[in-house]
Amino acid sequence: xxxxxKVIMGAFxxxxxxxxxxxxxxxxQVQEFNKAIRYVHSMTDFYLMTQxxxxxxxxxxxxxxxxxxxxxxxxVFLQFRAGKGAKKVVAEAYKNLLxxxxxxxxxxxxxxxxxxxxxxxxxxxxxxxxxxxKEGAHCNFLKMHRISHYAEQIPxxxxxxxxxxxxxxxxHKSFKDAYRRSNKVNATSQIITNHTRDHTFIIKxxxxxxxxxxxxxxNPTHHVRKRxxxxxxxxxxxxxLNFGTISNLGDLERVTxxxxxxxxxxxxxxxxxxYSEMSISRVLSGGI
Amino acid sequence: MVCANKNAQLYFLKLFCxxxxxxxxxxxxxxxxxxxxxCITPTETxxxxxxxxxxxxxxxxxxxxxxxxxxxxxxxxxxxxxRNALWSVPNLNPLDLIRADILHNMLLGVLDHMIxxxxxxxxxxxxxxxxxxx
Numbered sequence: 001x002x003x004x005x006k007v008i009m010g011a012f013x014x015x016x017x018x019x020x021x022x023x024x025x026x027x028x029q030v031q032e033f034n035k036a037i038r039y040v041h042s043m044t045d046f047y048l049m050t051q052x053x054x055x056x057x058x059x060x061x062x063x064x065x066x067x068x069x070x071x072x073x074x075x076v077f078l079q080f081r082a083g084k085g086a087k088k089v090v091a092e093a094y095k096n097l098l099x100x101x102x103x104x105x106x107x108x109x110x111x112x113x114x115x116x117x118x119x120x121x122x123x124x125x126x127x128x129x130x131x132x133x134k135e136g137a138h139c140n141f142l143k144m145h146r147i148s149h150y151a152e153q154i155p156x157x158x159x160x161x162x163x164x165x166x167x168x169x170x171x172h173k174s175f176k177d178a179y180r181r182s183n184k185v186n187a188t189s190q191i192i193t194n195h196t197r198d199h200t201f202i203i204k205x206x207x208x209x210x211x212x213x214x215x216x217x218x219n220p221t222h223h224v225r226k227r228x229x230x231x232x233x234x235x236x237x238x239x240x241l242n243f244g245t246i247s248n249l250g251d252l253e254r255v256t257x258x259x260x261x262x263x264x265x266x267x268x269x270x271x272x273x274x275y276s277e278m279s280i281s282r283v284l285s286g287g288i
Numbered sequence: 289m290v291c292a293n294k295n296a297q298l299y300f301l302k303l304f305c306x307x308x309x310x311x312x313x314x315x316x317x318x319x320x321x322x323x324x325x326x327c328i329t330p331t332e333t334x335x336x337x338x339x340x341x342x343x344x345x346x347x348x349x350x351x352x353x354x355x356x357x358x359x360x361x362x363x364x365x366x367x368x369x370x371r372n373a374l375w376s377v378p379n380l381n382p383l384d385l386i387r388a389d390i391l392h393n394m395l396l397g398v399l400d401h402m403i404x405x406x407x408x409x410x411x412x413x414x415x416x417x418x419x420x421x422x
Contacts, residue, residue, distance in 0.1 A: 005399055008406070015410065015419045029413065036409055043402055047394050071337035080408030142310060142324065143397035145334040149326050150388050152341065157305070163387035165309055 009044045035076045042069030050160050306385040309392045323366035347382050351375045
């Protein structure tokens with residue numbers, strides 16, 4: 001929608017201007033085109049001005065002018081702004097007219113007369129539809145009204161962009177995604193499961209990264225033989241761990257295949273936590 | 289409240305703003321969903337541009353009317369006959385909570401309508417192909 005607002009002002013007049021292979025625009029059409037262009041112009045400019053980060057009295061007065069501009073020219077589009085009620089009325093009237101016309105045309109006419117009559121009927125239909133649409137249409141909807149409050153809100157509260165609900169609506173995104181992935185039956189529990197799963201994966205990712213970083217920067221195990229990359233090791237661990245059979249650090253070393261675990265632990269206790277040798281040996285020999 | 293520098297400070301809590309889309313605002317302010325939460329514009333003239341603006345809502349009056357159960361004056365302004373929690377918040381004019389909601393109002397609202405209108409307009413004047421071409 002943002003991009004639309006940026007390009008429409010260029011594209012719209014180009015489409016309306018006459019090209020070699022297009023029919024000639026009549027005088028009435030040209031007037032309508034001018035009005036429509038003015039409408040689109042004021043609307044896009046108004047929208048772009050709502051995106052400003054700061055305002056002065058002059059810019060606010062510009063905004064008011066644009067507001068005025070599109071309220072002046074909105075009647076061009078009025079017939080495309082028919083409510084549901086008006087559309088219903090149109091459909092009914094159209095049906096009635098067709099019935100009346102078909103009853104009228106039962107007499108025996110020549111082909112050319114029939115064609116002429118058909119054309120007239122079509123014209124009649126179109127006029128009727130346009131009339132009803134114009135009567136039933138209105139711009140009395142709320143969004144049209146709310147923008148007229150913008151100019152008075154800016155001096156009171158500041159620029160408009162900061163109050164958009166856009167940021168908070170972004171939070172809905174993960175839930176909407178999760179709902180789409182569910183099978184839509186009993187979706188709440190599925191959404192929660194999905195969220196938990198995503199969350200777990202994020203945490204695991206972060207853990208792996210933290211390990212890799214710790215190994216790179218501090219490398220507390222430089223005197224121990226290298227056991228390859230951290231990441232495959234982690235994946236390997238995930239398969240093998242079975243905590244039921246482990247009672248002390250030696251068992252853990254054997255089960256996981258991490259033969260430097262005791263050394264790393266003692267290095268960690270000594271360097272990071274400042275344990276004495278005696279307390280380290282007590283910790284290592286003790287059960288987990 | 290005692291501050292870090294041992295001085296006693298006075299604090300005043302104030303509800304400053306409440307970001308919400310229109311339906312949330314309507315629920316929050318107890319107003320019919322087809323009415324403006326800021327001013328008393330009737331539904332039939334929402335599309336008109338009035339240079340002077342409409343008089344804004346006065347929630348103190350609504351509170352009084354609610355207590356007297358004066359249904360007619362509430363209905364004229366499109367206010368629901370329920371007790372509004374915001375009336376009992378001190379130092380607050382509920383109108384000050386309302387903020388412009390650009391996402392729903394401009395991007396998904398007025399501009400969205402404009403696309404429909406432009407499409408209808410171009411179809412009527414046989415310019416739709418040219419538009420797609422551009």
